[in-house]
Ligand SMILES: [Zn+2]
């Protein structure tokens with residue numbers, strides 16, 4: 001059996017629709033998967049229907065992008081009650097706020113005579129929620145400026161002519177939301193922090209109430225063994241449960257196929273025990 005708790009479909013920024021993603025994962029030997037689109041669970045019901053017909057289990061999940069000073073912390077919510085009405089209202093609010101801010105920036109830049117296209121900004125954003133670095137990169141690509149820093153200095157930095165107050169989600173608020181619908185919160189790809197050391201941010205993420213770490217992960221190759229060992233040590237020290245995910249998108253560097261990341265056989269059982277414990281309070 002093979003487990004993969006981190007997969008994206010066309011509901012967010014993946015290549016395959018939910019039903020095809022499930023078939024694709026099945027063809028790769030996955031027996032239990034989580035569909036974890038960004039800010040949306042709209043593909044889960046379809047994925048579960050197809051999963052059932054194939055004898056596969058599909059766990060409802062989500063990926064939230066949260067912010068700490070200097071780092072974007074992605075949080076996976078696993079085993080959540082995705083039919084919860086309040087959850088859906090909150091998620092719609094997240095999606096609308098992020099889109100609106102990107103549109104505001106692009107409109108302002110167009111008025112300032114340095115036009116970029118919103119579509120290109122979304123393409124650059126790829127995995128994760130759209131933000132100022134993606135706008136900056138589009139400005140560089142369009143030849144309006146030379147460097148990312150220049151974009152912030154001249155246009156989109158705090159107080160700049162194309163600056164708009166950002167949508168911010170604190171890790172603690174994201175984790176509280178996940179817990180409020182019976183879910184388990186895992187810090188997704190801790191070692192993908194734009195070159196920063198995940199251990200610097202661990203205390204803040206623990207403080208926010210995280211339940212697990214995505215120790216077994218692959219984007220463009222598995223983590224080096226030392227990173228896995230350090231993460232497992234952190235799990236042991238802080239009573240966290242490790243999770244596993246390929247983060248398959250089917251685009252760019254996010255091409256590790258479903259089920260391609262190995263994990264210990266007892267992982268799912270440990271997770272389910274923790275979920276039961278969380279729900280008891
Ligand atoms: Zn992510």
Ligand SMILES: [Zn+2]
Pocket residue numbers: 006008063127188247
């Ligand atoms: Zn992801």
